[in-house]
Amino acid sequence: MRETKQxxxxxNAVLNSCDHPTAETILMRCKAELPSVNLATxxxxxxxxxxxxKIRRLxxxxxxxxxxxxxxxxxxxxxxxxxxxxxxxxxxSDIIENAKGNVNTVLGIDLTVNGVCLSCAKNS
Amino acid sequence: MRETKQxxxxxNAVLNSCDHPTAETILMRCKAELPSVNLATxxxxxxxxxxxxKIRRLxxxxxxxxxxxxxxxxxxxxxxxxxxxxxxxxxxSDIIENAKGNVNTVLGIDLTVNGVCLSCAKNS
DNA sequence: TTCCTTATTGATAATGATTATCATTATTAT
DNA sequence: ATAATAATGATAATCATTATCAATAAGGAA
Numbered sequence: 431m432r433e434t435k436q437x438x439x440x441x442n443a444v445l446n447s448c449d450h451p452t453a454e455t456i457l458m459r460c461k462a463e464l465p466s467v468n469l470a471t472x473x474x475x476x477x478x479x480x481x482x483x484k485i486r487r488l489x490x491x492x493x494x495x496x497x498x499x500x501x502x503x504x505x506x507x508x509x510x511x512x513x514x515x516x517x518x519x520x521x522x523s524d525i526i527e528n529a530k531g532n533v534n535t536v537l538g539i540d541l542t543v544n545g546v547c548l549s550c551a552k553n554s
Numbered sequence: 555m556r557e558t559k560q561x562x563x564x565x566n567a568v569l570n571s572c573d574h575p576t577a578e579t580i581l582m583r584c585k586a587e588l589p590s591v592n593l594a595t596x597x598x599x600x601x602x603x604x605x606x607x608k609i610r611r612l613x614x615x616x617x618x619x620x621x622x623x624x625x626x627x628x629x630x631x632x633x634x635x636x637x638x639x640x641x642x643x644x645x646x647s648d649i650i651e652n653a654k655g656n657v658n659t660v661l662g663i664d665l666t667v668n669g670v671c672l673s674c675a676k677n678s
Numbered sequence: 679t680t681c682c683t684t685a686t687t688g689a690t691a692a693t694g695a696t697t698a699t700c701a702t703t704a705t706t707a708t
Numbered sequence: 709a710t711a712a713t714a715a716t717g718a719t720a721a722t723c724a725t726t727a728t729c730a731a732t733a734a735g736g737a738a
Contacts, residue, residue, distance in 0.1 A: 432685055432734050453724080468688045473725065475686095489615035491664060493724060504649065506657055519652045525628065528643045529667040533630055534675035540615060540666045543653040551658035556705050556714055577695080592717045597696065599715095617695060680738085687732065693725080703716065708709100 431478070439463045440475040444485045450495040450505070450514035489540045490514060502526075502539050508547035517543060555602070563587045564599040568609045574619040574629070574638035613664045614638060626650075626663050632671035641667060 443459040444451070451459070453473055460467045476496055480487045488495040490507055495514055504520040507513070526536050567583040568575070575583070577597055584591045600620055604611045610621040614631055619638055628644040631637070650660050 434686065434734075436687070466688080470689080470726080471687055477726095489666075491613035504653075506653055508657075509661060515656075517649075517653050517656070520649050525641075525644050525665070526667065529628075529630055529641050529669070532639075532641070532672070533632075533667075533669050534672050535670040536667055537633060537669045539668065540664065541649070542613075542664045543650065543657075543660055543662075544664065545653070545657050545661045546659040548656070548658050558705075558715060560716070590717080594697080594718080595716055601697095682737080683735095685732105685734080687730105689730095690728085692727065695724090696722080698721065699719085701716105701718095703714105705714075706712095708711080 435464060436460075436467055436471050437475045437478070439467060440472055441479055441484060444476075444479070444496050445498050447496075447498065450488065450490075450497055452493050452495060456496060488514075490542050491544070504541040504543065506543045506545065506547070508550055509544055510546055510550040513547055514542075515547075559588060560584075560591055560595050561599045561602070563591060564596055565603055565608060568600075568603070568620050569622050571620075571622065574612065574614075574621055576617050576619060580620060612638075614666050615668070628665040628667065630667045630669065630671070632674055633668055634670055634674040637671055638666075639671075 439460045440456065442463075443456045447456070447459070453469070453476060456476065457467070457469050457472045460472060476485070476487065479485045483500065486497040486500055488497055488505065490505065492512060499516070502522045504517040504522065505514050506517050520541065522539055522541070525539060525541070529536055563584045564580065567580045571580075571583070577593070577600060580600065581591070581593050581596045584596060600609070600611065603609045607624065610624055612619040612621055612629065614629065616636060623640070626646045628641040628646065629638050630641050644665065646663055646665070649663060649665070653660055
């Protein structure tokens with residue numbers, strides 16, 4: 431694997447994000463640094479970085495998100511503005527232990543609570 | 555809303571399924587009853603039936619699934635054969651209570667544990 | 679430093695799931 | 709039976725993501 435400008439820019443875009451961005455959002459942030467960068471390259475590097483365990487890919491309804499936080503944790507998604515944020519006080523390891531009874535291997539968990547966030551509730 | 559043969563066939567296909575089928579699978583099952591039925595009609599009725607709370611739509615990575623079980627519960631998905639089944643002993647209401655601190659409204663939850671199922675582990 | 683090999687890129691086509699469009703069909707109230 | 713219109717079937721469109729492929733550039737060898 432070669433060290434490219436593009437890969438570094440994509441990694442930094444995720445590491446500097448606190449909002450669980452989509453690939454399209456990451457593309458925009460990368461273009462601020464490197465205007466020539468392409469959406470396919472962003473996806474390729476997001477996939478590569480996930481496999482290297484440098485970032486995490488989140489399967490969330492309406493489009494995948496990317497996360498600098500590596501450990502499993504729950505997320506909230508607003509059905510109105512589509513913002514995503516962490517829910518920290520959920521015991522993921524309990525859920526995984528419960529699952530282990532009926533399966534061979536547990537690889538990960540997707541846990542999204544859907545609802546309306548506080549700021550969307552205010553503006554309506 | 556009118557009572558159509560297609561809507562009944564789609565509803566029955568979900569009610570008679572124990573395997574959390576995709577829309578495409580439901581189409582196949584409907585065609586056994588009503589060969590002329592169309593994929594767009596299946597989607598339209600699955601959406602309508604979800605809104606009427608007769609069935610449940612599950613947002614699962616790799617394509618939505620449909621469920622006759624109405625109450626929130628966790629699912630397991632095999633990354634190899636893509637089978638989906640229920641995990642019953644997860645306390646969903648605890649998770650929802652934990653989320654309520656930072657949001658306005660909780661509407662639902664998507665909870666999928668990913669891994670390898672027992673039969674896929676056997677065959678490899 | 680210059681050249682060579684080949685991994686990576688950018689541009690774009692392709693895919694898969696889902697929704698939108700629209701003329702035709704069929705349900706239900708009259 | 710008829711008229712009004714909701715639902716259907718066929719298909720085009722959309723959206724997120726991946727695949728293809730010629731051109732570019734990273735990094736080791738000469």
